[in-house]
Amino acid sequence: MNNPSERSERYYNLYKENIKRISERSSPYFNSFREAAIDEFNKLGIPTKKNESYRYTNLDTFFNHEYKSYFMPSASDFKKAEEFRCDVTDLDAHGIVLMNGFYPTIKDKMRKLPGGIWIGSMNEAADKFGDQIRKHYNKYINGNSDGLVHLNTAMASDGVFIYIPEGVVLTKPIQIINLVQSDEDIFNQHRSLIVAEKNSDVTVIVCDHTLSPNKFLTNGITEIYVGENAHFEIIRVQNEHNNAGKITHTFMHQERNSYASSNNITLHGGLVRNSTYHFLGGEGAECKSLGLFLADKWQHVDNFVNVDHAFPKCTSNQLFKGVLDDMATGAFNGRIYVHKDAQGTVAYQKNNNILLTDDAKMDTKPQLEIYADDVKCSHGATVGQLNDDALFYLQSRGIEKREARLMLMFGFAHEVIQNIKVEALRDRMDKLVMQRLKGELSRCAFCMVKCG
Amino acid sequence: MLIIKNLKAEINGKAILKGISLEVKAGEIHAIMGPNGSGKSTLAAVLAGRELVTVTEGSVTYFGKNLLEMPPEERSKEGIFLGFQYPIEIPGVSMVNFMKTAVNEHRKYKGLEPLSASDFLKMMREKKELVEIDSKLANRSVNEGFSGGEKKKNEIFQMAMLEPRLAILDETDSGLDIDALRIVANGVNKLKRPDSSAIVITHYQRLLDFIIPDVVHVLYDGRIVKTAGKELALELEEKGYDWIKKEVDKKDLA
Numbered sequence: 001m002n003n004p005s006e007r008s009e010r011y012y013n014l015y016k017e018n019i020k021r022i023s024e025r026s027s028p029y030f031n032s033f034r035e036a037a038i039d040e041f042n043k044l045g046i047p048t049k050k051n052e053s054y055r056y057t058n059l060d061t062f063f064n065h066e067y068k069s070y071f072m073p074s075a076s077d078f079k080k081a082e083e084f085r086c087d088v089t090d091l092d093a094h095g096i097v098l099m100n101g102f103y104p105t106i107k108d109k110m111r112k113l114p115g116g117i118w119i120g121s122m123n124e125a126a127d128k129f130g131d132q133i134r135k136h137y138n139k140y141i142n143g144n145s146d147g148l149v150h151l152n153t154a155m156a157s158d159g160v161f162i163y164i165p166e167g168v169v170l171t172k173p174i175q176i177i178n179l180v181q182s183d184e185d186i187f188n189q190h191r192s193l194i195v196a197e198k199n200s201d202v203t204v205i206v207c208d209h210t211l212s213p214n215k216f217l218t219n220g221i222t223e224i225y226v227g228e229n230a231h232f233e234i235i236r237v238q239n240e241h242n243n244a245g246k247i248t249h250t251f252m253h254q255e256r257n258s259y260a261s262s263n264n265i266t267l268h269g270g271l272v273r274n275s276t277y278h279f280l281g282g283e284g285a286e287c288k289s290l291g292l293f294l295a296d297k298w299q300h301v302d303n304f305v306n307v308d309h310a311f312p313k314c315t316s317n318q319l320f321k322g323v324l325d326d327m328a329t330g331a332f333n334g335r336i337y338v339h340k341d342a343q344g345t346v347a348y349q350k351n352n353n354i355l356l357t358d359d360a361k362m363d364t365k366p367q368l369e370i371y372a373d374d375v376k377c378s379h380g381a382t383v384g385q386l387n388d389d390a391l392f393y394l395q396s397r398g399i400e401k402r403e404a405r406l407m408l409m410f411g412f413a414h415e416v417i418q419n420i421k422v423e424a425l426r427d428r429m430d431k432l433v434m435q436r437l438k439g440e441l442s443r444c445a446f447c448m449v450k451c452g
Numbered sequence: 453m454l455i456i457k458n459l460k461a462e463i464n465g466k467a468i469l470k471g472i473s474l475e476v477k478a479g480e481i482h483a484i485m486g487p488n489g490s491g492k493s494t495l496a497a498v499l500a501g502r503e504l505v506t507v508t509e510g511s512v513t514y515f516g517k518n519l520l521e522m523p524p525e526e527r528s529k530e531g532i533f534l535g536f537q538y539p540i541e542i543p544g545v546s547m548v549n550f551m552k553t554a555v556n557e558h559r560k561y562k563g564l565e566p567l568s569a570s571d572f573l574k575m576m577r578e579k580k581e582l583v584e585i586d587s588k589l590a591n592r593s594v595n596e597g598f599s600g601g602e603k604k605k606n607e608i609f610q611m612a613m614l615e616p617r618l619a620i621l622d623e624t625d626s627g628l629d630i631d632a633l634r635i636v637a638n639g640v641n642k643l644k645r646p647d648s649s650a651i652v653i654t655h656y657q658r659l660l661d662f663i664i665p666d667v668v669h670v671l672y673d674g675r676i677v678k679t680a681g682k683e684l685a686l687e688l689e690e691k692g693y694d695w696i697k698k699e700v701d702k703k704d705l706a
């Protein structure tokens with residue numbers, strides 16, 4: 001059953017068997033997209049290495065597996081979610097928890113924050129924020145060629161919805177905690193939407209966490225709309241166990257003169273694939289796409305980035321870094337597409353990787369398609385070891401080799417971390433990265449809920 | 453303090469140092485001059501413990517101990533300081549963190565408690581003033597984006613923080629403007645204790661007006677070919693190295 005097409009068919013059958021159950025619990029508006037999406041999925045299938053953008057990532061071990069549950073968490077899962085506290089101690093954030101892809105509280109499915117911001121369940125929002133949902137849901141995916149995107153549209157039924165009204169500046173970040181926990185192997189898909197209206201300014205932190213040792217696979221989508229002149233930051237922190245597969249798709253649509261950044265920090269995880277799509281959809285928009293991963297053992301981390309310069313005078317900046325130990329593997333694929341009319345484009349891309357062993361492997365590929373003339377564009381990629389000269393420099397000041405290596409790796413990672421605007425989170429990330437580099441960060445090391 | 457005997461060393465199989473002998477006593481300042489590529493920095497690297505350079509013969513004794521057996525960090529903690537000809541940029545590592553780690557490693561080695569955050573900052577402030585380094589530089593990543601002169605000053609700042617017994621300054625004067633040169637030289641002189649020593653590698657007599665050497669050596673083709681008093685530096689400034697090269701080549705022929 002595990003050749004690629006049979007495998008895709010298995011997910012199609014899953015859809016057929018469960019679509020009634022999914023539809024009953026979902027808003028009619030979400031349901032209206034499901035059929036077209038599953039058709040699209042049938043055409044595209046689950047990506048294999050033959051798909052250009054998955055060339056270096058093998059999804060087999062996760063998609064060939066039979067999961068026990070695909071849809072609904074149990075009541076006890078919800079209880080765990082309510083007990084969960086993140087110990088990013090100094091981090092004063094508006095928190096919201098998703099359990100196995102579902103918004104777990106029964107009451108208060110939508111919460112109002114200062115300034116008229118709303119956060120809550122996606123499914124609930126379909127009723128309460130029908131206008132916003134109709135305006136933005138599934139609008140930024142534009143003929144995506146990744147079958148998993150369409151599988152999500154076909155089957156996901158909940159996630160997080162955040163609405164930030166015009167002009168609202170939120171000094172406290174919003175924290176979304178994605179928990180996966182079950183005594184059974186599960187596959188879950190969730191779908192989130194964030195709307196940041198004109199002139200607003202917010203930071204959203206997404207923490208991806210697994211809490212039990214079972215085999216998990218997550219396929220999640222986040223669509224983000226960043227209005228004119230708005231300032232939006234999203235930071236995704238991934239700390240999952242070696243038996244977890246995590247696939248995320250983030251679509252960020254930006255209007256004129258807006259600024260948006262995305263930062264994927266992968267501390268731990270079995271197989272991680274983050275696709276980040278930036279659409280610069282108005283003059284003067286600027287985006288930053290950042291990423292850092294630390295991988296060891298047999299872990300695999302793949303970052304795919306697509307920056308679409310559709311309008312003149314936009315700026316984009318990609319910086320992705322990876323540290324690979326043992327026989328870990330990684331991939332980076334950064335695409336910059338500059339449309340014909342996008343004059344005055346500035347687009348940068350940098351990908352630097354450190355291999356700590358001979359067995360670790362990193363594939364990196366820039367992909368530039370430029371159809372405008374007035375474009376400033378640069379890209380550079382390195383895969384190498386720690387810098388010997390720098391190591392010697394530190395040692396020559398009395399710092400032991402082990403410590404000097406740690407400092408260099410930390411410094412390497414810090415170049416990504418330093419972009420985080422919220423200071424408490426930045427410091428916390430620095431600490432977590434240091435712990436991880438020292439080998440102290442096992443999965444869930446910073447959870448209150450002790451498991452496994 | 454430091455006794456180098458018949459030191460030979462190579463890099464990637466290529467002989468660079470071809471038998472160097474040199475003794476530095478407590479309190480002395482030695483200047484080493486010599487044409488480009490003669491092996492001055494390689495000698496400094498051997499003394500600091502750079503693995504890239506392989507010692508093939510000879511010995512180096514430092515306070516009676518075999519220096520060549522010590523890892524670089526131990527040499528540093530034993531009081532050897534190398535001011536790099538080309539200081540390394542280390543993005544993402546802050547000067548403060550770098551120096552705090554280094555200073556506390558040195559203290560641990562001496563059996564002292566680590567400095568408190570406030571004591572450390574106080575120490576940083578004092579030493580910054582001593583070498584007149586721009587305060588802001590210490591808040592940045594190690595040497596990152598520093599100008600050539602700033603990097604050299606930063607070396608002297610680190611030296612001030614670590615208070616070495618033997619400072620090896622590799623062309624710390626190159627790339628400095630006249631004022632910076634004076635500041636750096638003053639810094640070195642202020643840091644000099646009666647029993648501490650220095651090996652100053654330079655191309656210019658100018659520096660030696662400020663830091664007055666007891667001895668001047670000329671290194672040429674991996675060997676010390678001439679040793680004399682400070683007047684040798686003046687002579688070299690006037691006449692260049694040709695006459696020395698000729699002398700050596702004549703001797704080699706004979």
Ligand SMILES: Nc1ncnc2c1ncn2[C@@H]1O[C@H](COP(=O)(O)OP(=O)(O)OP(=O)(O)O)[C@@H](O)[C@H]1O
Nearest residue numbers: 463464468487488489490491492493494495504537
């Ligand atoms: N990493 C290296 N690999 C190969 N050869 C090297 C390396 N480092 C130095 N050398 C060679 O060793 C020789 C001595 O170099 P060194 O840097 O010690 O000279 P120097 O006397 O300090 O010169 P300068 O006055 O230009 O600083 C040179 O021929 C140089 O090319």
Ligand SMILES: [Mg+2]
Nearest residue numbers: 492493494537
């Ligand atoms: Mg040199």
